[in-house]
Amino acid sequence: MLLAIDIGNSNVTIGRFRNGTLAGTRRAVTNPRAGSDELELLLDGLLRLDDASFADVSAIACASVVPALTAALETVAARRERPLVIATVGTVPLPVRVERPGEVGADRLVNALAAARLHGTPAVIADFGTATTFDCVAADGAYVGGAIAPGLELGLEALAARTAKLPRVELRAPDRAIGRDTVSAIQAGTVLGYQALASGLLTRTRRELAELSGVAPEEVHTIMTGGLSAAPWATGVEGVDVIDPDLTLKGLAILHAEVSGGEPLELGLG
Numbered sequence: 448m449l450l451a452i453d454i455g456n457s458n459v460t461i462g463r464f465r466n467g468t469l470a471g472t473r474r475a476v477t478n479p480r481a482g483s484d485e486l487e488l489l490l491d492g493l494l495r496l497d498d499a500s501f502a503d504v505s506a507i508a509c510a511s512v513v514p515a516l517t518a519a520l521e522t523v524a525a526r527r528e529r530p531l532v533i534a535t536v537g538t539v540p541l542p543v544r545v546e547r548p549g550e551v552g553a554d555r556l557v558n559a560l561a562a563a564r565l566h567g568t569p570a571v572i573a574d575f576g577t578a579t580t581f582d583c584v585a586a587d588g589a590y591v592g593g594a595i596a597p598g599l600e601l602g603l604e605a606l607a608a609r610t611a612k613l614p615r616v617e618l619r620a621p622d623r624a625i626g627r628d629t630v631s632a633i634q635a636g637t638v639l640g641y642q643a644l645a646s647g648l649l650t651r652t653r654r655e656l657a658e659l660s661g662v663a664p665e666e667v668h669t670i671m672t673g674g675l676s677a678a679p680w681a682t683g684v685e686g687v688d689v690i691d692p693d694l695t696l697k698g699l700a701i702l703h704a705e706v707s708g709g710e711p712l713e714l715g716l717g
Contacts, residue, residue, distance in 0.1 A: 454511035462696035561698030
């Protein structure tokens with residue numbers, strides 16, 4: 448079993464792959480101060496929720512944006528004597544044409560790899576998590592940059608924390624942009640406003656990538672992923688071809704297969 452681990456700022460997400468097929472996923476809140484023992488207990492606990500354990504794991508692939516947890520996972524893998532592939536600009540098999548390649552987040556590179564292999568190029572990937580990122584893959588398969596915006600939940604938390612009378616509200620798209628009470632007004636401003644932000648950025652990045660690649664904008668594949676991509680309001684973002692919340696985990700399986708001689712991936716992975 449390949450254990451794919453996506454260590455984000457808010458959540459640690461794991462995926463269990465058998466013969467290239469995603470068998471299941473689990474998620475827990477990220478503790479950036481966790482040591483190797485705590486991380487090992489967390490991973491083993493998540494596996495046991497599906498009647499699996501670390502004993503079933505033959506290899507690990509990881510994308511991490513939390514350096515301390517990356518180091519902790521390296522310790523766990525060494526202690527368990529499991530081969531570990533960590534996604535970096537040096538390990539992800541994509542050309543990276545940006546000013547500072549080393550600054551590109553591992554999850555963004557893995558998403559680009561998955562989009563290129565599963566959906567084709569050119570492609571734009573919108574990842575809705577703690578931050579919302581837009582990443583672009585040119586027609587020749589190179590990662591060429593993107594955009595980063597604060598995530599929707601960050602904005603909602605800031606609004607509640609920095610104001611005296613505005614409450615934290617449910618993330619739900621209201622029927623009208625003109626709210627008739629405080630809750631619906633906040634939902635209109637945050638959810639409908641964020642749909643407009645995401646739709647606008649997606650349209651612009653798609654157009655610019657199309658010009659760079661010499662194709663029509665409608666020939667650019669657009670994929671949405673991330674923890675918030677499964678929310679009902681996410682379907683209101685315009686211009687999205689595919690919603691795949693597990694894109695990063697699939698990208699890690701592809702990375703492992705391509706750089707470590709892992710099991711061939713089945714077509715059903717996409």
